[in-house]
Amino acid sequence: MNRYALLIAALFASPAFGQPSSLSLRQAMDYARQHQPSLIAARARVEAARAQALVPEATKAFRVGAAAEILGGTNNNTTASYATLGFLDVARIGGTPANAPVSWTPYASTLAGISVHKELYDFGRIDLLSDAFGAQAQAANEAAQVTGLDLDLLVEESFYAVLGAKAVLAASHVVV
DSSP states (O other): OOHHHHHHHHHHTSGGGTOSOOOOHHHHHHHHHHHOHHHHHHHHHHHHHHHHHTHHHHTTSOEEEEEEEEEEEEESSOOOOOOOOSSSOOOOOOOOOTTOOOEEEEEEEEEEEEEEEOOOOOTTHHHHHHHHHHHHHHHHHHHHHHHHHHHHHHHHHHHHHHHHHHHHHHHHTOOO
16 A cells, blocks of 8 residues: 555544544554555565475485385386386396397286485585575565564654644634
C-alpha cells in the first residue's frame, strides 16, 4: 500500500465519513504491521532463509539406501544391466565372455543390497555452506526489519498528515 492509499484509508476511517472512531497511532501501526503484504512477504523470506540454513548440516547425517532387483535377459555377450538409483553403489561385474556362444534363452539374475554413506571429512565445505546460508538468513532478517521501519515511518507520516488535514478542516469552520 502506498502512502496515498494509507492517507485515504485513514481519512475514510475518520468520524467525518460516518465510521465509528479513528485509530490511535499505535493501533494504526499494529494494523499495518499485521496486514502489509510487503512485510508479510519479508517475514516469509526470513523463514525460508532460516530453513535453508539448516540444509548443509543435514549432509553430515548417515544416508541409508536399499534396493532389490530381478533382471531377466539373454546371454548375448552383454554385461549386466542393474539399475543403480544413486544411493546403492553396485560394481559392474557380470556379463558373458566375448567368445561365448549366442543364446536367446532368457536367464534371471537378482540383486539385493544395502548401503550406508557418511561424510567423514569434507575439508570444511559443510561448515562454510552453513555460515554462508546463516549470513543470508541474517541479511533477510535485517531487510525485514528495514521493511518494518519503512512501514512505521509511512504510517506515522500518514497519521500526522490526516491529523493536520483534520486541523485545517476544523480551522476552516471557525467563524471569525
